[in-house]
Amino acid sequence: MDLKSLVRNIPDFPKPGIQFRDITTLLRDPQGLRHTLDTLHQKCIEEGFAPDYVVGMESRGFLFAPALAYQLGAGFVPVRKPGKLPAEVHSIEYDLEYGSDRLEVHQDAFEKGARILIVDDLIATGGTAKATAELIQQMGAEVVGFAFIIELKDLGARSLLPDVPIVTLIEY
Numbered sequence: 001m002d003l004k005s006l007v008r009n010i011p012d013f014p015k016p017g018i019q020f021r022d023i024t025t026l027l028r029d030p031q032g033l034r035h036t037l038d039t040l041h042q043k044c045i046e047e048g049f050a051p052d053y054v055v056g057m058e059s060r061g062f063l064f065a066p067a068l069a070y071q072l073g074a075g076f077v078p079v080r081k082p083g084k085l086p087a088e089v090h091s092i093e094y095d096l097e098y099g100s101d102r103l104e105v106h107q108d109a110f111e112k113g114a115r116i117l118i119v120d121d122l123i124a125t126g127g128t129a130k131a132t133a134e135l136i137q138q139m140g141a142e143v144v145g146f147a148f149i150i151e152l153k154d155l156g157a158r159s160l161l162p163d164v165p166i167v168t169l170i171e172y
């Protein structure tokens with residue numbers, strides 16, 4: 001199945017020069033949605049991922065991470081933008097093209113040594129995934145892999161990430 005044909009390109013969104021890869025058109029297609037989740041699951045099994053928790057980053061990571069966690073028999077943990085999580089949090093600052101941002105996770109989200117699979121819809125520069133991995137490692141948990149629906153290959157994000165397997169379905 002040609003998943004790439006279900007991703008819609010929106011030029012110059014959210015700002016000039018960006019080709020926005022819109023996955024809402026993939027999600028709304030019944031066969032596309034099923035094939036995406038089944039293939040992602042299959043590839044994670046082939047890599048031998050057996051995570052205790054699947055972590056999804058706000059907000060589009062939330063669209064895939066809980067379903068994958070369900071398929072893998074793992075729990076789901078959200079990593080959120082500042083001020084959204086109600087209990088005590090650990091946080092990490094990371095650089096954006098202009099300025100910086102922060103990600104947060106509940107302090108009691110992981111046991112020490114827990115195995116974590118990090119999931120997002122798309123990896124571009126890798127800044128978000130790198131910061132999430134560092135946050136998890138600082139908490140004493142282990143990042144065992146990454147899974148993304150889409151990878152923007154030319155941005156070279158892989159070199160920023162820990163040396164663990166990375167699963168992707170669609171490349172640009």
Ligand code: AMP
Pocket residue numbers: 018019020021022057058059060061120121122123124125126127128129157
């Ligand atoms: P990055 O930290 O640069 O790897 O950016 C990853 C995050 O930004 C993901 O959560 C994506 O949802 C979003 N993102 C970055 N670039 C794009 C793009 N061209 N199209 C859609 N989403 C994007």
